[in-house]
Amino acid sequence: MSKAKNFSVVGKRVQRVEGFDKVTGDSKFIADIHLPGMLTGRILRSPYPHARIRSIDTSKAEKLRGVRAVVTAEDTIKRPWGAFFADQYILSVGKTRYVGEEVAAVAAIDPDIAEEALDLIEVDWEPLPGVFDADEAMLDGAPLVHDDKPNNIAMHLDLERGNIVQAFADSDIIVEDTFTSMPQWHCAIETIGSVAEYSPNGKYTIYMNTQTLFNARYRIATALGVPETDVRVIQSAVGGGFGGKSCDDNNALVCAVLARKAGKPVRVINTREEEFLAGCRPRVFMKINVKLGFKKDGRIRAKELKVIADNGAYSAKAPAITGVAAMRHDTCYKYSDVKLEAKLIYTNKIPTGAFRGFGNPSAEWAVEQAIDLGAHALGIDPLEIARINAAETGYVSPHGNRVTSCELKQCLDMVENMIDWKAKRANKQPNTGMGLACTVHVSGKRHFGDYDGSSATIKINEDGKALILSGEGECGQGVHTAMCQIAAEELGVPVEDVEISRADTDLTTFCLGAFASRLTYVSGNAVKNAATNVKQQLYEQAAEMLEANAADLISRDGRIFVQGAEGKSVTVADVARARLFRHNGAPIVGSGSFDADSVLPDSTRFGNESGAYNYGVQAAQVHVDPLTGQVKVLQMVVASDCGTVIYPIGAEGQVEGGLAQGIGYALTEGLQFDEGRPLNPNFSDYRIPSMRDMPPLQHAFADSYEPTGPFGAKGLGELNMDPTAAVINNAIFDAVGVRVKTLPITPEKILRALKEKKG
Amino acid sequence: MNKKIDFTLNGKAVSRDVPTHRLLLDLLRDEIGATGTKEGCGTGDCGACTVMMNGKPVNSCLILSGELAGADIVTIEGLKIGAELHAVQKAFVQDGGAQCGYCTPGMLMMSKALLDSNNNPSEEEIRYALSGNLCRCTGYAKIVQAVQDAAAMLRSKNP
Ligand code: FES
Ligand code: FES
Numbered sequence: 001m002s003k004a005k006n007f008s009v010v011g012k013r014v015q016r017v018e019g020f021d022k023v024t025g026d027s028k029f030i031a032d033i034h035l036p037g038m039l040t041g042r043i044l045r046s047p048y049p050h051a052r053i054r055s056i057d058t059s060k061a062e063k064l065r066g067v068r069a070v071v072t073a074e075d076t077i078k079r080p081w082g083a084f085f086a087d088q089y090i091l092s093v094g095k096t097r098y099v100g101e102e103v104a105a106v107a108a109i110d111p112d113i114a115e116e117a118l119d120l121i122e123v124d125w126e127p128l129p130g131v132f133d134a135d136e137a138m139l140d141g142a143p144l145v146h147d148d149k150p151n152n153i154a155m156h157l158d159l160e161r162g163n164i165v166q167a168f169a170d171s172d173i174i175v176e177d178t179f180t181s182m183p184q185w186h187c188a189i190e191t192i193g194s195v196a197e198y199s200p201n202g203k204y205t206i207y208m209n210t211q212t213l214f215n216a217r218y219r220i221a222t223a224l225g226v227p228e229t230d231v232r233v234i235q236s237a238v239g240g241g242f243g244g245k246s247c248d249d250n251n252a253l254v255c256a257v258l259a260r261k262a263g264k265p266v267r268v269i270n271t272r273e274e275e276f277l278a279g280c281r282p283r284v285f286m287k288i289n290v291k292l293g294f295k296k297d298g299r300i301r302a303k304e305l306k307v308i309a310d311n312g313a314y315s316a317k318a319p320a321i322t323g324v325a326a327m328r329h330d331t332c333y334k335y336s337d338v339k340l341e342a343k344l345i346y347t348n349k350i351p352t353g354a355f356r357g358f359g360n361p362s363a364e365w366a367v368e369q370a371i372d373l374g375a376h377a378l379g380i381d382p383l384e385i386a387r388i389n390a391a392e393t394g395y396v397s398p399h400g401n402r403v404t405s406c407e408l409k410q411c412l413d414m415v416e417n418m419i420d421w422k423a424k425r426a427n428k429q430p431n432t433g434m435g436l437a438c439t440v441h442v443s444g445k446r447h448f449g450d451y452d453g454s455s456a457t458i459k460i461n462e463d464g465k466a467l468i469l470s471g472e473g474e475c476g477q478g479v480h481t482a483m484c485q486i487a488a489e490e491l492g493v494p495v496e497d498v499e500i501s502r503a504d505t506d507l508t509t510f511c512l513g514a515f516a517s518r519l520t521y522v523s524g525n526a527v528k529n530a531a532t533n534v535k536q537q538l539y540e541q542a543a544e545m546l547e548a549n550a551a552d553l554i555s556r557d558g559r560i561f562v563q564g565a566e567g568k569s570v571t572v573a574d575v576a577r578a579r580l581f582r583h584n585g586a587p588i589v590g591s592g593s594f595d596a597d598s599v600l601p602d603s604t605r606f607g608n609e610s611g612a613y614n615y616g617v618q619a620a621q622v623h624v625d626p627l628t629g630q631v632k633v634l635q636m637v638v639a640s641d642c643g644t645v646i647y648p649i650g651a652e653g654q655v656e657g658g659l660a661q662g663i664g665y666a667l668t669e670g671l672q673f674d675e676g677r678p679l680n681p682n683f684s685d686y687r688i689p690s691m692r693d694m695p696p697l698q699h700a701f702a703d704s705y706e707p708t709g710p711f712g713a714k715g716l717g718e719l720n721m722d723p724t725a726a727v728i729n730n731a732i733f734d735a736v737g738v739r740v741k742t743l744p745i746t747p748e749k750i751l752r753a754l755k756e757k758k759g
Numbered sequence: 760m761n762k763k764i765d766f767t768l769n770g771k772a773v774s775r776d777v778p779t780h781r782l783l784l785d786l787l788r789d790e791i792g793a794t795g796t797k798e799g800c801g802t803g804d805c806g807a808c809t810v811m812m813n814g815k816p817v818n819s820c821l822i823l824s825g826e827l828a829g830a831d832i833v834t835i836e837g838l839k840i841g842a843e844l845h846a847v848q849k850a851f852v853q854d855g856g857a858q859c860g861y862c863t864p865g866m867l868m869m870s871k872a873l874l875d876s877n878n879n880p881s882e883e884e885i886r887y888a889l890s891g892n893l894c895r896c897t898g899y900a901k902i903v904q905a906v907q908d909a910a911a912m913l914r915s916k917n918p
């Protein structure tokens with residue numbers, strides 16, 4: 001019997017609510033916002049990876065005609081801020097720690113003048129020795145990025161669950177290897193930008209293309225030293241986020257400081273080069289040593305992981321990301337005894353941070369290859385190894401993650417059929433191979449305080465249409481459409497009768513925003529609860545009008561009637577007006593909240609981190625040209641368990657888009673550094689997949705229902721970024737018998753490995 | 760150096776006094792207020808700024824105002840036919856060809872350029888024609904589908 005349920009709006013192929021504006025050019029992105037008198041802000045950035053600032057002379061820049069403000073750290077309160085550790089400033093205080101760091105800024109009446117003014121700022125630099133490699137940074141005597149962090153260690157995790165020595169002793173075979181991942185840039189086609197306005201009463205209004213408005217407000221208020229209420233953040237249309245627009249950078253802060261000093265609205269939009277140097281915080285790069293012990297029958301008996309993660313110069317969300325890399329995968333398979341050690345290390349490079357997958361892609365790059373190593377060592381089909389170990393509903397991980405729905409085994413069956421796994425393996429062609437990997441992700445994560453909740457308000461207008469007020473925001477993924485569907489389903493109205501507001505910290509209630517694949521699940525539950533509240537109010541009024549009991553009423557297609565007596569009904573609009581336009585009338589408006597049934601992990605990081613876990617499997621067939629090392633992905637298949645699919649077009653888009661980023665991560669994306677200086681901060685050298693780089697893809701969703709989700713839904717957004725690099729490398733190994741151990745998997749590295757194999 | 764430039768924008772005559780080094784992209788967005796055309800890189804690598812110039816797609820971030828004299832420019836604002844969406848716009852809405860929508864104006868202009876010359880492109884031809892237009896959200900599957908559907912709509916109108 002199917003687990004999925006039938007709904008009237010949920011799961012239907014509705015169109016995107018912003019669809020029209022997106023194809024006419026009418027969507028207002030950050031660069032499309034023009035306020036009267038608005039100035040252009042530009043930022044002076046550090047040319048050195050590590051340098052002391054002896055002095056800054058801005059006098060010449062100030063005198064240039066058309067310049068309205070020049071700011072340095074002296075125009076700020078010099079209070080450090082940061083997502084988990086307060087270690088960065090709005091503008092450099094005393095020294096700079098990476099190439100691109102914000103040192104000073106200018107606001108002028110046009111961009112040419114602003115640029116010219118930057119050239120007139122005189123900085124007296126004293127270059128300092130830097131440290132660019134995490135291993136070297138830990139050595140005694142290495143230059144310190146932050147004086148108060150001995151050996152440049154930002155964080156050190158060391159945990160054991162069960163008895164790892166015993167577990168390895170019990171194992172029949174042990175495999176071990178080290179895999180290195182690379183930083184990866186989000187490359188949203190729209191760069192980060194802000195438009196800020198300061199009013200003399202002390203209030204900042206900042207338009208941002210952020211994916212996390214209230215976190216942005218909190219950080220901005222902290223760094224500026226003002227109460228949160230004095231900062232209003234309004235979300236513009238967002239041209240892609242992927243974690244990069246979660247406000248760990250200084251763009252909006254510099255913009256706000258300029259606006260205050262200039263007394264005029266200012267806009268600061270990153271150029272593409274700035275976005276690479278100091279905009280979005282790229283994926284944390286990690287060196288991961290993984291050791292797995294297996295029983296002869298394929299069961300995993302022991303797992304040990306050693307992670308060295310490169311933090312860059314400031315911390316952003318890397319501490320949480322490193323934890324995820326070390327632990328999340330233990331919710332994918334049934335593990336008993338695990339040990340992990342993770343070190344997060346400061347270096348003089350761009351700060352790293354949140355990117356779709358949040359540590360999981362680096363970890364799965366390593367662990368899912370180790371599983372493949374185990375399968376080959378045991379002579380068991382990799383798909384069978386996955387099946388033997390796959391988590392199931394009811395599984396509790398060694399770290400306390402409780403799995404309330406899991407269709408990983410179903411996903412394995414689906415992938416097996418879609419790619420014709422058995423037949424293709426039986427009929428193996430030269431230099432052609434098959435690989436697969438499994439993945440797990442969360443639906444929200446409890447780590448910003450003891451809260452992973454959301455709230456929403458719904459009001460019914462006089463014409464019977466519903467408006468959702470939510471502060472979670474829309475960053476391009478289509479969540480607003482899913483929220484309208486959830487509200488419509490619960491209210492019993494057509495989806496066209498539901499609208500959703502733009503997120504605005506002054507007008508919407510507190511929301512954490514778009515990260516951790518949380519919105520469909522967490523915000524969806526809040527919206528559903530708000531709709532239940534509103535429906536109750538509608539029923540009470542309708543009961544009066546229909547002379548019936550509220551408990552006997554139902555609504556469908558915007559009409560409310562007594563169950564079984566559809567002939568006599570009232571419309572939602574009639575009810576809303578009847579309730580409002582009368583003596584002592586009131587609008588119909590209701591709120592709903594939801595906080596996931598997760599717990600804040602304790603000091604040993606034990607505790608169920610999320611309300612629900614989503615699962616997936618990917619498989620690939622590749623061909624490797626042994627003469628050139630070129631990899632051609634012949635086919636990819638994907639199965640995803642995200643519970644009920646609310647908005648199919650959007651969900652499919654998440655799978656297809658996530659996979660494209662996974663393919664880029666696997667094969668082409670890598671920024672080269674020379675002494676901390678990025679060498680290729682542009683799209684012609686940092687290559688993200690184009691339309692011609694995408695392989696034929698087939699994908700499907702598992703029949704699944706998450707009992708705690710809104711209409712059975714859970715998260716999806718990050719899942720399909722996570723395992724792709726391992727999938728492709730496992731297939732390459734199957735094809736030609738070599739493994740490249742560092743990302744990206746380039747033809748040169750494959751050729752080198754083939755040569756070494758030949759000896 | 761400022762110069763008076765006369766050209767046609769979306770069927771209307773435009774006359775502007777602008778520095779000759781001003782980029783077409785900035786002219787459109789900042790001086791004329793036609794902000795539908797987007798900037799993704801400013802170096803000719805992403806296609807977000809694609810517009811039609813004399814019937815051919817160009818990256819407006821690489822065109823100087825000085826080159827515009829007498830040119831016929833069509834931007835996303837000129838793609839609709841009266842109040843009605845162009846087939847390629849309709850197909851993008853219907854198929855979910857836009858996620859964040861930032862690459863979309865450029866993607867639509869490039870798709871229109873393709874369909875103007877070939878109303879029955881193969882998947883291969885679509886992927887080739889649009890390979891200079893980067894999208895970070897969609898993985899392109901729905902864009903390819905939308906262009907195919909738009910081609911079918913156009914063919915059924917003008918067989
Ligand atoms: S902005 Fe013109 S090609 Fe990218
Ligand atoms: S839809 Fe976001 S870049 Fe293409």
